[in-house]
Amino acid sequence: MDTSRLLFLVFMVITTAECSETDEQQCENYDQQKYNLLEGEAFYFVPYNLLYKNLIDKEFTWYKNNSQIEKISTDDSEMVHYHGGALFFLKLLPENSGLYTARHTKPSGECDIYSVKVEVLKTKNDSALLYGEINNSDQNKKVTCPDPVSYTCETMKGEFTWYKDFVICEIDNEDDLWVYNATKDNEGIYTCMCTWTYNHKVYNSSGSRRLIVKDQAIHRKPVILSATGEQFADEGFGIKLNCSVFCGTNVEGDCHASWNVNGITFSQTDGYNETTKVDIEERSKNTISTAILNIEKVSAKDFQAKFICIGMGSYQTVSVIVTLKRRESIIPLVIGGVCVLFFCVFAAGLVKFFAIDLALFFRPYFPLSHNKDARVYDAYVVYQMQNMDKVTEDSLCRFVTINLPSVLEEKCGYRLFIHGRDDIPGEDRLELVEDRMKQSRRLMVILTPGLGSGSVITDQHLSSPENSEIGGFDWQVGLHYALVQREMTVILIQLGNTEPQGYTHLPPGLQHLIRKSAPIRWPEDSRGAAAWNSRFWKRVRYLMPATPAKKCEQSAII
Numbered sequence: 001m002d003t004s005r006l007l008f009l010v011f012m013v014i015t016t017a018e019c020s021e022t023d024e025q026q027c028e029n030y031d032q033q034k035y036n037l038l039e040g041e042a043f044y045f046v047p048y049n050l051l052y053k054n055l056i057d058k059e060f061t062w063y064k065n066n067s068q069i070e071k072i073s074t075d076d077s078e079m080v081h082y083h084g085g086a087l088f089f090l091k092l093l094p095e096n097s098g099l100y101t102a103r104h105t106k107p108s109g110e111c112d113i114y115s116v117k118v119e120v121l122k123t124k125n126d127s128a129l130l131y132g133e134i135n136n137s138d139q140n141k142k143v144t145c146p147d148p149v150s151y152t153c154e155t156m157k158g159e160f161t162w163y164k165d166f167v168i169c170e171i172d173n174e175d176d177l178w179v180y181n182a183t184k185d186n187e188g189i190y191t192c193m194c195t196w197t198y199n200h201k202v203y204n205s206s207g208s209r210r211l212i213v214k215d216q217a218i219h220r221k222p223v224i225l226s227a228t229g230e231q232f233a234d235e236g237f238g239i240k241l242n243c244s245v246f247c248g249t250n251v252e253g254d255c256h257a258s259w260n261v262n263g264i265t266f267s268q269t270d271g272y273n274e275t276t277k278v279d280i281e282e283r284s285k286n287t288i289s290t291a292i293l294n295i296e297k298v299s300a301k302d303f304q305a306k307f308i309c310i311g312m313g314s315y316q317t318v319s320v321i322v323t324l325k326r327r328e329s330i331i332p333l334v335i336g337g338v339c340v341l342f343f344c345v346f347a348a349g350l351v352k353f354f355a356i357d358l359a360l361f362f363r364p365y366f367p368l369s370h371n372k373d374a375r376v377y378d379a380y381v382v383y384q385m386q387n388m389d390k391v392t393e394d395s396l397c398r399f400v401t402i403n404l405p406s407v408l409e410e411k412c413g414y415r416l417f418i419h420g421r422d423d424i425p426g427e428d429r430l431e432l433v434e435d436r437m438k439q440s441r442r443l444m445v446i447l448t449p450g451l452g453s454g455s456v457i458t459d460q461h462l463s464s465p466e467n468s469e470i471g472g473f474d475w476q477v478g479l480h481y482a483l484v485q486r487e488m489t490v491i492l493i494q495l496g497n498t499e500p501q502g503y504t505h506l507p508p509g510l511q512h513l514i515r516k517s518a519p520i521r522w523p524e525d526s527r528g529a530a531a532w533n534s535r536f537w538k539r540v541r542y543l544m545p546a547t548p549a550k551k552c553e554q555s556a557i558i
């Protein structure tokens with residue numbers, strides 16, 4: 001082979017290579033389009049750049065680029081065929097899914113490549129079928145028919161039918177559907193269906209969009225719901241401060257609650273921590289933002305600090321200052337309560353203990369019972385005179401002749417009728433006793449250990465007035481007055497010790513009186529018992545009439 005031949009060959013190869021490369025580069029690739037389509041419907045596709053252009057079939061080659069490349073014909077009887085830039089699917093089947101490519105060779109020699117990816121789906125409520133949703137705050141919503149459907153109808157002189165949630169809603173030959181004063185009820189899937197005729201056959205193509213109706217936002221001046229001026233806190237303990245702000249209805253993005261401490265955002269300050277959240281109430285759609293300031297350990301400086309709760313709405317900002325206050329300790333309160341209780345108990349005890357003293361003290365000022373009767377004696381004193389041992393007799397004698405008169409008569413000015421002392425000899429005993437009893441306001445019975453043990457006061461004896469045993473008749477008359485006529489109050493005084501069997505041996509009348517009021521025991525041996533202001537005498541005086549027949553000296557009352 002000569003050199004010139006070889007060079008020619010090399011030149012030819014290079015030229016050919018260059019040529020084919022140039023040829024490839026001249027083809028312009030346009031962005032791939034993609035559609036999800038419903039099985040059974042028709043689809044009329046024209047690439048964006050070729051819309052409204054009437055181009056002849058010869059300039060185009062369409063093929064399906066699946067696992068292998070299949071050429072598409074221009075034969076109208078084929079379910080998939082093309083005319084110029086338009087690709088027809090007359091009845092979509094799942095096997096039609098795939099990538100379709102068009103090569104457009106212009107008369108100038110330039111070429112363009114268009115491609116469309118088709119996916120055929122079986123169910124009409126597959127959300128993959130939806131075109132872009134309509135989600136704006138407009139009051140009247142415009143639902144536009146998706147472009148390919150709209151274009152099909154326009155080009156093929158088809159008719160529009162609108163469906164809402166797959167139910168026919170409007171037969172309206174418009175490619176836009178208006179929903180006026182949209183409410184939540186208008187939400188749903190709107191389908192634009194184009195019914196078009198091609199080669200005397202009717203075809204359907206549809207496209208759907210979702211309509212979303214957002215609640216209307218109502219901005220209000222923020223209102224701080226939670227934080228109050230002063231909050232109690234314990235030093236050394238943690239506390240959470242709540243800043244809760246209401247900003248209006250449906251204003252999620254425009255409602256912010258926050259805290260700052262002395263005007264400083266505390267992310268820089270130690271020991272504070274904040275958590276925030278925004279809540280929209282389910283029904284009212286009220287928007288409330290809450291910021292919780294967590295103070296891990298309240299320190300002395302926190303009681304001086306100003307915690308500011310800030311509520312930020314879309315147009316306005318409000319704030320409230322919160323300060324901490326030391327919580328009063330509960331201990332002094334408890335101590336105080338215990339003291340008051342103790343004092344009350346103490347006072348009650350005191351009153352109970354000194355009840356008699358108090359009664360005696362106040363008696364002159366509040367003479368409750370005005371026994372301003374005509375009776376001459378304050379008390380008629382009866383006691384046993386016989387059947388006693390020597391010791392009892394002595395102490396009885398001392399009591400009756402010395403102690404009793406010295407206190408009640410001399411100090412208090414009472415007038416006593418003491419049996420055995422005040423009887424006038426020779427007087428008729430029966431008459432005397434009865435008369436003196438009538439003249440007395442109290443019956444003072446002095447009980448002695450031997451009382452009733454002898455034959456002195458038995459009911460039999462008492463019931464026989466002829467038996468003028470000393471004491472017997474007095475008892476009887478006295479008890480009669482006290483029990484039957486209830487004219488006399490009885491004062492019972494016990495001398496010495498009580499009998500081992502109690503008072504059960506005494507006549508029933510007397511036992512009844514003893515049950516009503518216990519006898520006052522004469523503490524003969526105790527020091528100071530004889531003093532007029534001893535406890536014993538106070539108790540006796542308490543039972544005596546308030547004002548003596550002959551008035552008690554004021555100084556002698558207490």
Ligand SMILES: *[C@@H]1O[C@H](CO)[C@@H](O)[C@H](O)[C@H]1NC(C)=O
Pocket residue numbers: 065069101
């Ligand atoms: C077919 O598709 C494949 C992958 O998408 C691509 O690489 C190839 O160039 C395509 N063939 C034609 C002839 O378009």
Ligand SMILES: *[C@@H]1O[C@H](CO)[C@@H](O)[C@H](O)[C@H]1NC(C)=O
Pocket residue numbers: 040195202203204
């Ligand atoms: C087109 O849609 C209508 C209403 O859904 C239906 O009655 C009709 O049969 C459909 N036509 C074709 C060819 O699918």
Ligand SMILES: *[C@@H]1O[C@H](CO)[C@@H](O)[C@H](O)[C@H]1NC(C)=O
Pocket residue numbers: 225226242243244290292
């Ligand atoms: C904060 O205060 C608001 C309003 O008083 C109340 O509804 C909310 O439950 C409080 N949050 C906390 C965490 O205490």
Ligand SMILES: *[C@@H]1O[C@H](CO)[C@@H](O)[C@H](O)[C@H]1NC(C)=O
Pocket residue numbers: 272273274
């Ligand atoms: C703030 O509180 C969160 C949750 O309560 C906690 O995880 C975080 O550690 C706290 N941060 C500080 C600095 O205390």
